[in-house]
Amino acid sequence: MAAAKKSSKSNVSAEELMSHYREMLMIRRFEEKAGQLYGMGLIGGFCHLYIGQEAVVVGLEAAAKEGDQRVTSYRDHGHMLACGMDPKGVMAELTGREGGYSKGKGGSMHMFSAEKRFYGGHGIVAAQVPIGAGLAFANKYMGTDDVSFAYFGDGAANQGQVYETFNMASLWKLPCIFVIENNQYAMGTSLQRGSSTPELYTRGEAFGIPGEAVDGMDVLAVKEAGERALAHCRAGNGPYILEMKTYRYRGHSMSDPAKYRTREEVQKIKSEKDPIDHVRDLLVTGKHATEDELKAIDKEVKKIVSEAADFATESPEPALDELYTDIYA
């Protein structure tokens, strides 16, 4: 992660830091709880946790404005919480219940919120990339100044449709930010083993799309980069690539034995680069918050997550007649 830009850390208010801390912590506690519920058999199928990558979505959502859209892959819980979706509805979707965002019919990988302009939740690697450009196409067509965020991983960055999309997005100057969440592993294949060029932020150069690498473990650096990218897009200059150098602590999915990396590697990132510890340090050393204030946030977040888990286990399964609804509009 040496090449990634650091935050200048100027002009950050205590309030803003506290907000980042709270939101990242919310994602982490939510994901830990989801892992627990999976272990208890309450969540089925595939479940991809976002732990370790929290600074990426929290930083970018802090830079976004009302009206901007986002679309991502199946590792989507963090994106949903960060854009303001209700943790109860998200958790209840994970448990496949009526109270879930998709009434239990989408699951962990396929969730949407028209209200929060979250367009999924896509289970096919990189399929969300042209869709994100399509959202941007609609913004331009309708003459709004909204920008879409198309999130995808380092694995998806090798898919052909990404480059078809880069070409058209640049050709048509679509207001789309391509966010490559480089968490170093495409399932079990490390970046070095799967990518001929490891500097993914340069992948748009052939299409005239500017890109930059960002320390995706530093929420302030992420936010600053997001602001640069948004300004570029809103000014009508076309798309922008942000490569977020990040790391996932957990396996690819819940059923990942993680033989492709060492415990030491994971431990080293956790102890040296954790995005939440980073903000906590800034808050404490800058005397922006007391330990008691931070504990109060921890407690509040735990309560919200616990209530979400209760809701998700108490909400009934969808009625059987839901099987045949929402197939056609």
Add this chain to the structure above:
Amino acid sequence: MATKILMPALSPTMEEGTLAKWLVKEGDTVASGDIMAEIETDKATMEFEAVDEGVIGKILIEEGTEGVKVNTPIAVLLEDGEDASAAEDAASGSQDAPADDSESSDEDDSADVSTKPAAQAAGDMPEIPMENIPEGTKFKKQTVREALRDAMAEEMRRADEVFLMGEEVGEYQGAYKISQGLLEEFGARRVIDTPITEHGFAGIAVGAAFAGLRPIVEFMTFNFAMQAIDQIINSAAKTLYMSGGQMGAPMVFRGPNGAAARVGAQHSQDYAAWYSHIPGLKVIMPYTAADYKGLMKSAIRDPNPVIFLENEILYGQSFDVPELDDFTVPIGKAKIAREGDDVTIVSFGIGMKYALEAADALAEEGINAEVLDLRSLRPMDTDAIIKSVKKTNRCVTVEEGFPVASIGNYISAVLMQQAFDYLDAPVINCTGKDVPMPYAANLEKHALITTPEVIEAVKSVTYR
């Protein structure tokens, strides 16, 4: 020796064209590669080059002549030293002119087949009656191509969120000229030329539909849509369900489908059964120009992803189209194209050509076939099929697609489950053959369903 210059075939499906303009006059010397004339096909205006050198002895077809059949002599080319009388001889006497080679080949069936693509051999498409048209409505003859363009133009005038995107839809005026004139009327914001990236632009259109626009995606052929089928099925068809009804993809994927003429295995597949398999999609495959128009308008207005399967052979065919301000045909309704009591022939799209030709031939032998044009494949009007079969007690299905897991297979299963007691014979599925489409004209003809095969199937189920 004087040679005749023949009206050229300038596309796989061209049967005739307009000799728009002569660029040479009698007495002019031409060399190989010189442009002699401009010829308008139903798709484009093309320049026609000389292949031999010589002097234009006589022009046989005046410029501006429409409907000049392929292989008609249009001029006489003289060799060096020949005078005008040779041109007269060549024009009147026909014994040794090249054009006569094809005539003499009439004695040999296989040679005849090799000069004409299978689908062209039958000439004009049979017309069928229309339903639910107000009395006193006027009709105009329109090609399927024109009907499709009018449908899109009318819907684009109605709603700004409707736009057309695809390869060559704008400046080129459409690879098959379906979008002719749309760029001029609606501008580049709404008629969007894409690079050759089906997967990418299909996905962009899905995203635009999620955001509330109404894209019409043209695939140059549905064969190329295989590159995009993940976006069509996984993204467009399933999102409404996966989002619990919050958002879907109101859009149309359209383009030519199935065999054209002599374009081989990779450009000839019929995807009717493939898309019909998918919940969340609607699938339409019309036959007449009126249905093309009315169903295209309904498809654009439909809040679901609609697969609109067109046919290149039909593009140039003319049918009566009602002159109404807003003519629509409902999706999911079959139409009785011809009434009869002895057997039900169910078909759709270009399959209707074979069904109707067979019905005509069978009528002469005293077998009255009811011909049902499904028009929509999903939802399929199975009630109409069952109703007809309850009357006729026999059913033959006709389609150009492959036989395994075909539309006909599904219809057979529905009839077995819902009308078993009414069947007096097994249902026969007439389909394309279980082979990749061959290039050779005679093989292609036999790879497709043929009218004699339909006739034979009907005779089999009627025990004649």
